Each structure stands twice: as structure tokens, then as C-alpha cells.
Amino acid sequence: MYEYYIQRAPVFSKKDGKKLKQFLENILKKGDKGETIFMIDRGKLRPSKSLQDVLSSMMLGNREFVMIDTQKVVYEEILHSMRQLSKSDRKRTIIIRGGPGTGKTVLAINLLAEIIAEGSSAAYVSKNSAPRSIYNCKLKGSMKRSRIDALFKGSGSFIDAPENTFDVLLVDEAHRLNEKSGLYASLGENQVMELIRSSRLSVFFIDEDQRVTIKDIGTESEIRKYARRFNSTVSVMELDSQFRCSGSDGYLEWVDNLLQIRETASFEPDSSFEYDFRVYDDPNEMRADIESLNSINNKSRMVAGYCWNWISSSKNDTDVHDITIPEYGFEMSWNLGNTTTWAIDPESIREAGCIHTCQGLEFDYVGVIIGPDLRYDPSTHMIITDASERAKTDSSLKGLKKGRTPEEQKALADKIIKNTYRVLMSRGMKGCFVYCIDRDLSDHIRKMCKTRFD
Template identity: 55%
Template structure:
């Protein structure tokens, strides 16, 4: 989605006539949602500088420009775009605008600089790296860019930055990215103009900005599909902005711990789709390639088995098994036995280990004790069983007790749910997990629908799955899983009127070609991602008396998520209800955020279905198309 699109001439006129802020404000309100003119005005200085850049007789007035383009599947935006033709090819310039006045070089961290941000001096990515990765992401996601051979040309313009001798911004350590995305500073406007005129000599022939804005988005790379190439040393995922900052910081901590042999613990907090697993796997790959002993840890076996299946044929099975471990594998680990232990889904850690949770002392403590550097990726809103005990407070407590330095960071950028922070905030509010400003406005291009039957839900998912085998059905654990029928695909565990389907046969259900007609549950879905998901919400969550009601008695007896809750209920029924309510809501939140492109929902409780439809007061089904539901109901959703 693009906030503002015009010709270079009209953009210059809007700037000169001082109407650009008003036009941007109006467009932002229509396409994104609420903002303030003061927020928009913060762009004014940078955009005025870009207007000056384009004030050149050799830059045609009819070439296209655009402001604030949302990169597909992320919450990131390109500041400024110029589209044109060099006489042979259509080119699109990606311009990253910065108001920085200085930057410091950061030693030992690739593509990281230090500058004034958020009221302090902070580390961030080099502007050339940012522009380069943004262009690479657009190319990766946008099939129209590749098909029409539109060349993306990234650069950065720091119009307040004074050039200095031996400038840290252009230090040779950043040359790889500067070569790919040149950086221009204060006083270098003519250099920037010259750069623009290399690629923009006349109007483009393919409506390149329209192609970028409305072009077909190919199925995104998923972590499980890219793992094999990552292990073999090929770059599969571009880490952007704070992802790259945290990755380099983690590597620096790793190098420092290997050097001084001091314990360190890094905690990275982030919601669903913020790239925690991508960071975890990238760190694993980088560290094992340095011949150090590192392991990826997750309680949930599903992602481990998917990753292992993807790596078959690239290394011995024993090697694969040594890379991916369950969280209960360290009860007997000696102090600092491992160089690095990387814990994904750290909120799922248990206190004790073993089938009967009678082994060891505490999984968090054992992991910190067993490694020089421990890295925990955590989202406390994704605790989905009674035994989930991982928490930031507990990690800090054991780290301090074991003499480990603690470093805390937070991921905020969105790489799932079509890059929409709005959808996740809306979902949290609707499920009454936390209050946000998004209950009545989704304000994004994410494909969310409430359907009227499970059969309709399955047909939608089957159709989407034809694109790339990356769409799956999921359900709340409200139907039994009989032991004798667990390998029988013809046996329907989930039965709703005349609809029936089986629970998934294998933990590799996420990638099996024939599993689109099987339903996954929280235990086989958490930690994995898909293009589209269909979620059946069972009787454990209903809508009564104007509120969400959860009922753990409706969970299947074969579900171990709430094992122990009945015992607690005898002593403290209020506390048991409170814990069960949180687990059930977190379960559906987790399931409903597995899809990168869309989520379709069927509710066994009709009142809940109507409530979800009512909450969808505004829905964006197509880019640039924000409409009141009352004016035009969305298909499968709000009728």
C-alpha cells in the first residue's frame, strides 16, 4: 500500500504550495487509519529536501513518485520512490531518508552504526544496509517486479548529515552495502541528482509503481523451507532494522563470551510474527559455522521435526539431532558445557523435565547453567498449557543467581499477518487478552474472514493450498484423539454435524503434501508459519452476556494442556478459571496468527461468530479499498 502517489512535477508543486502535509494526512487517514498532523509533519523536512533533489531540468516532471510504500509481509515502509526509464529499462529508486546529523562506527558488528534515536544514542542499521534490504525484500515478495524486469535501485539521503574527514558513515567496513546502495549527505545534492539521472531519464513504460503497489505477491519463503540453504551457508532471509541490530549484538556477545569465558544471557521479547524463529535459526547457523557447540532448543517437537525433515540428505541424522533439542535435554548438563544454547518459544519451558515432570530442577536454570551464552526468544502471551512456566522474570532471576550478565531486547516489526501490527492488536482486543485501540478497526490488507460452516472453511483452505502447499486447517483441542485411530486418516476425530476430519497423522503435517485435509492443533502448529490458515474454534470459547467466555471442561480428555487444572480447581476455583481462561485465549490467538496472508475462522458457537463479525467494523479486502461494512459486506464475513 502506498500513502501518496503523483508525478515529480505535482509533488514539487504540492511542496511549494505547502499542501503536501494536508494531502498526506488525508491519504493516511483513508488508507491506514488514525494519525496526527504532527506525525505527518515530521516527514515535511525530508520531503522538502527530496523536492529540491527533483528540481532539475534533466529530471522529467512526468516521472512517477510515491511516499511511504508498505513492504509486503512486513510492517516496514519505504520512505520515497522514484520510477522512470533510463532509455532501455524501467527503474525504481528506493530512497531511505534520514534526518541524522552524525553517526559513529560500531566495531565488530556488520552494518551497524550508532546515532541519536529515541532520545538517546543507540545502535541501528547503516542506512545503505536498510535501503538495500528493503529493495531485496520487495524483489523477493513481488512477482510483478521480477516478471516485468523492473530494476530496483536503492540509496540513502541524510540531508542533515555534515560530511567530515574520515567519515565513519562511509568507513570501508560498510563498503559492501554502500556499493549496493550509495549514501548521500548534506551538501551532496548534486551527487544525488546525478545518481538519479543515471536511472531516471524519461517516464517509465510499465507503470512500475503500480506494479509494485498492486503486483502479485508470491508465496513468501518460510523458515522451514529455507533452513537447508541456510545451513549450507546461503542467505535466505534478509534481516532488517532491529532484527539485524539484535543479530549482530548476539554475535558480539557470543564472541565476547568465547574470549573472556564470562556467562551472558540475552532475552529477546517479541509477539507472533516478529521474526524470533528467523533470528534463532540464523544465529544457530552462524555459530555452528564457526565450529562452536550450539543448539536450537524448543519444547514443541513439531518445529524440530519439520526442520529435521528439511535437512535430510544434507548431514547425518545424528548431527541433525544434535542441533535441535527438546527443552528437557539439559537436566544433567555441566556448567558451561555448551558454548551457546538458543531457546525458541521460551515461554513454553517447564519447571521440571521428563514425562512425569519429575526430572531435574528447572529447565530455565539448567539451560543458563549449561551454556556460556544463552539466548531466550519469548512471548508470554503464547503460553498455552498449564505447565508452561517460562517467563522473563524467571530467566532474569536464574541468570543473576548463576552470575550471568542479562541483556534484554524487544522485537516489534511484523513479518506475519501481512505485516500488520493492526490485526494482532485487533485480535488481542477482540479476544479480551488486552485492550488496544483496534477493537473496531483492523485497518490492513490481511485476509480475515468468518465463515458459516466447517465445510466452507476446508474448501477455502484447499483452494489456497493449491498455490504452494502452505495452507492448513487447525482446531482448538475440543475433540478426542483416540489412540487406536491415530494412524487412520479415514477416521474422523472432529465431527460437526455432517462434517468430519482427522487430527494430523504426523508432526511433519505442516509440510506433508497430503495433509491439507487433516487438522493441526496448538501442539503441531506453534512455532511454524503458513500462508493461510483455517481455524475451527470449538466449544471451549463462546460469547455470552456481552463477553468472551472460556470453558476448560469442553477440552478433550486427550489434551494435556490443562493437566492439573482440576486439582487446582478443588483448592482455588477462581485461580483455576483465571489460568484456564488465559491458556484458552492464548491458544486461539496463537492459531489465528500462524498465517502470513490470511486467517479464516469457523466457530461452533453462533454467538461468537456474530461477535467476531460485529467487531470487523472496517475491513480492507483490497488495497486502497477501506469501506464501512454496512456499505459493502465482505464475502464470507459479515452478512
């Protein structure tokens, strides 16, 4: 019943309380007495499905997610800007701010489908290839490969693109954009510049707290700088409706507070909060629970901070275990190098993903191994980051010392490491489980929760 009605629901805003009430009453009159059609939390509607499951239907023009509040406002504003392109030669740039789970990707895909349906040229752009690989797999059979490649493009695809090649470019995870492109980061001038140059309307979906490598240059100031170069108008909009983590803004604020990214109100779950958060003392128990949940629908995964080397000589062998925690006899392989669809491959439950394979994707449940690069000091009550504990095969902090004072190096590494765990801990729609190498950090997280989950 839920799937049926959510696809046929009109869009409601906070001002439409009477209409929403009448809509639900009409549904109940039709006989749905015993099932919950919508889960409502403080006036927000929350979907129970993930984007990758309904992508094909969305590209056919079907409304799979109900847009609410700021999502609807942003959606209509971008379409309005697209429709005004014919009335002016001036470029337009729109920056959309939004934290994890606020529907940035869902909004981008909805816009892509609608803009194409209206006859304009558009493309979805991302720096990270993992989401595009999943979308490619999900669209296979419903769309020609050449068409998929034309609609879903990497951020390095516009080096030689003529000006205004596209009417609209929808740049997801824009905070992950790099300056240079190519395997050796030696091609092009600047990805932000190339995207603005290549489109008449460029839309950047951004969350600067998800910048996780030194090479990530997708900041609002960088976008504004290149917009000025092309005499593009710039407008900024916010997304705040939460669709992940059981629709709770409180959980994500709590994660920010926990990691000392910013101070927010403490978070204490109550009986109405349905997000499953657990702290484990044994990583084997966490893995067993994730595997059990994954057996239901293949939508749960293990991830870890990049603190263990990826053994390249055996990168396609699951039986070679990169991640080892000897005191618990725990061993696990990183995601294999011969697959681009780790997030949906049934056998990949035996592999742990890292920030590079899971950013931009979502699962029902995620099990996070917090490595030795993050710990807690009980004497100072501070979260401590340690860049020296990162794996040598991780390039996130490569070039950290170049042109920076020791203080600047520490501040930048601190931000990247904390942002990494912020992203990992916000991948789960229904639950997040954590195991910490540092026992003091485990104890601190339990205290921060106020209510024990384990």
C-alpha cells in the same frame, strides 16, 4: 525477480531511507519495470517465503531473509556477546521479547548458522518437537543426521549436561519450557536452570502470551531467577518488526482486542491491507477454501481448538473422524499419530492440527475452528472461556485445581484458552479463516471487523 533480489539485498534500518530509495532505483534501472521487488508497509520489508522452505540454504550461510530494525540490532548484540565470551568467565543471559511473526525463529536460525561458522559451539533448542521434525526433514540430504541432532535439540536434552557444554544455546519458544523433562515429566530439576547451566551464553526467545499449558513455566521471572543462581548477567531486548499476517501489527493487536487479552485500538482494514480474513457460517465451506488454496503449494492447513477427543485406538486412520460438527455434517480427523511432519505432509490436508502440532510453524493460510471452549455473551459483551469443554485427551489444563482457589483456576484457564486461539489465529502469513461453534461469537467477530470479509 523477488526471490533473486531479496537474497542479495543489504540490511536497511529506519534511518536508511535515502539508501533504500537509491537501492530500489538501481534495481529498476536494471530493467525490472513491471514487477514488485519488495512490499513496503510503513517502511518495513516483508518476505513472501516461510522459514521451512529455505532452512537448508540458511544453514549453508545464505541470507534468505532481510533483517530490519530491531532484528538487526538483536542479531548484532547477540553476536557481540558471543564474541566477548573469551574475555570473561561470567555467564550471559539474553531475553528476547517478541510477539507472533516478529522473526524470533528466523533470527535464531540465522544466529545458529553464523555462530557455527565462526567456530563456536551452539544449538537451537525448542520444547515443541513439531518445528524440529520439520527442520530435520528439510535438512535431510544436505547434512548428516548426527549433525542435525547435535544442532537441533529438545529442551529436555540437558538434564545431565555438564556446565558450559555449549558456548551458546538459542532457546526458541522459551515460554513453552517445562519444569521437568521426560515422558512422565519426572526427570531433571528445571529446564530453564539446565539450559543456563549448560551454556556460557543462553538466549531465550519469549512471548508469555503464547503460554498454552499449565506446565509452561518459561517466564521472564523464572529465567532471571536461575540466571542469578549462576551469577549470569541478564539483558532484555525487544523484537517488533512484523513478518507474518502480511506484516500487520494491526491485525495481531486486533486479535488481542477481540479475545480480550488486552484492549487495543480497533482494526478496520482498508484497500491497502492485503491480509485475507474471513468468518464462515459453514465449516465445510471453510475447509473447501483451505483445500483449494493448499492445492497451489501445500502451504495451507486446518487447525482447531482442542475440544474434541483424539481417538487413540484409531489415531493413525484418517477415515476415523475425531472432530464432528453434526449440524453441518462436518467430520475431520485430528493429525495422525504416526507422523511428525503434519505441517508439510501433502496428505495431512485431510487432518486438523491442534496447538501442539502447529505452534512455532507458519502457513500461507490457516483455517481455525473455534470450539465451544470460547464463546461470546451479548448481554455482558464479554468473551467467555469454558475449561469443561476441553477434550479429555488434552493435557493443557491438567492439574488446574491443584493448590488453586476457584478464582485462580478461572483466571489461569481463561489465559491458556485465549492464548491458544491467539496462537492459532496468527499462524497464517497471508490469511486466516475462522468458523465458530458459538454463533454469537461469529457475529461478534464480524462486528469487530467493521468490514465483512465473508
